[in-house]
Amino acid sequence: MDYFFGEKEYFKNIKKIKYEGPKSDNPLAFKFYDKDKIVAGKTMEEQLKFACAYWHSFCANGTDPFGGATITFPFADKDPMTEAEKKADAAFEFFTKIGTPYYCFHDADVAPSGNNMDEYAKNYIKITDMFLERQKETGIKLLWNTSNMFSEDTYMNGAASNPDFNVVQKCGFKVKTCLDANVKLGASNYVFWGGREGYMNLINTDMQREKDHIGQFFRMARDYGRSIGFKGNFLIEPKPMEPSKHQYDYDAETAIAFIKEQGLENDFKCNIEANHATLAGHTFDHDLQVCADKGMLGSVDANQGDNQNGWDTDEFPYDVYETTRAMLVILRNGGLGLGGLNFDAKRRRNSTDMQDLFISHILGMDTFALGLIMADKILKDGKLDAFVANRYSSFDSGNGKKFEQGKMDLVELAKLGQTAQTKLISGKQEYLESLVNQYLFG
Ligand code: XLS
Ligand code: NI
Numbered sequence: 001m002d003y004f005f006g007e008k009e010y011f012k013n014i015k016k017i018k019y020e021g022p023k024s025d026n027p028l029a030f031k032f033y034d035k036d037k038i039v040a041g042k043t044m045e046e047q048l049k050f051a052c053a054y055w056h057s058f059c060a061n062g063t064d065p066f067g068g069a070t071i072t073f074p075f076a077d078k079d080p081m082t083e084a085e086k087k088a089d090a091a092f093e094f095f096t097k098i099g100t101p102y103y104c105f106h107d108a109d110v111a112p113s114g115n116n117m118d119e120y121a122k123n124y125i126k127i128t129d130m131f132l133e134r135q136k137e138t139g140i141k142l143l144w145n146t147s148n149m150f151s152e153d154t155y156m157n158g159a160a161s162n163p164d165f166n167v168v169q170k171c172g173f174k175v176k177t178c179l180d181a182n183v184k185l186g187a188s189n190y191v192f193w194g195g196r197e198g199y200m201n202l203i204n205t206d207m208q209r210e211k212d213h214i215g216q217f218f219r220m221a222r223d224y225g226r227s228i229g230f231k232g233n234f235l236i237e238p239k240p241m242e243p244s245k246h247q248y249d250y251d252a253e254t255a256i257a258f259i260k261e262q263g264l265e266n267d268f269k270c271n272i273e274a275n276h277a278t279l280a281g282h283t284f285d286h287d288l289q290v291c292a293d294k295g296m297l298g299s300v301d302a303n304q305g306d307n308q309n310g311w312d313t314d315e316f317p318y319d320v321y322e323t324t325r326a327m328l329v330i331l332r333n334g335g336l337g338l339g340g341l342n343f344d345a346k347r348r349r350n351s352t353d354m355q356d357l358f359i360s361h362i363l364g365m366d367t368f369a370l371g372l373i374m375a376d377k378i379l380k381d382g383k384l385d386a387f388v389a390n391r392y393s394s395f396d397s398g399n400g401k402k403f404e405q406g407k408m409d410l411v412e413l414a415k416l417g418q419t420a421q422t423k424l425i426s427g428k429q430e431y432l433e434s435l436v437n438q439y440l441f442g
């Protein structure tokens, strides 16, 4: 297979990245991600379903609130549409070389928005037609696409929650256009992340009215999507804050409550991002487990936050404890279904070599591969699950079982409580944590 598309090779001198094993000192090789290796009954590639995020890998140029671009891309061009085409070729070259079987994008990442909605749609359709060709050539698939309804000034007061109906109409145009592309490209999911769907101060906000408008908008999107043949999942990506002070989809529990309140539970699930869970004051595995317990685990934005900074740093994951615990939830859930692990992650502003784009993905893929291997080891050994099961065993028979099955009333429970003998039973947290160390390093 050729590793470049269009007129030229953009990432010159970088060949397809291969597995070389943990002893390799080649920075451009996988140390742990061996795509064809079987772990827990499937290949690593099938278990992990990695996706590359277009916005971080091909748009983010290092700009931050204190300084401009540090990263230059080999597809830069004076003409925005020509640049978009070159970028698409470079992107597919990258996906092929790094070996992510999926990709994800916002409309704004891939094509210029033009001077009006017709130009926006024309540009977007042209580029996504190109994507379709590249998908056919490479076998790379679209995990999800989404509409960026947070960057332009138009959305400063919200997207579907905007107090001005004119803005909501524009959102309708964008999401319809994006759903058309989604079906054309055979995507597995469609994502809504509501960066501006929240508020800064209650003093000017009718909160329930805004939430109901989002619900109405989502039902319209669902009905349209289904009418044009979209069979995948719609996903809400929770985040507690940034850019809005209060975002309506704060965390997994909040998003699921909203999904149910709005009658969307048959079509919507969650896309859980590690760094968003930690910003909400949870751990990554907490939000994954909340979704798994409710049958709402749709997909994952795989990244890592910073323990000291209170914002979304979107780092490539390197913490194997965190990925092990995430993969425990995912394996117990029987996998991610239509979802995958999308690297919503960016290399640091001062990681400016073109190689760093590859190395950062290698780091993330290796870190999740290790998490998968470790989680499989833990589940096969069974001590952890056996401990937890035993911890609740007083509900497995007798009166405990009667209680769990709802066959007892408070009077009967109180009668038992009159003479119940309680004792202090250790939760054994440190023992279990040291057990995890043994699995990881033993
Ligand atoms: C931003 C979000 C965003 C979504 C897609 O914090 O993570 O990148 O994943 O709009
Ligand atoms: Ni995300």
Ligand code: NI
Binding pocket: 273, 275, 276, 312, 314, 344
């Ligand atoms: Ni993020």
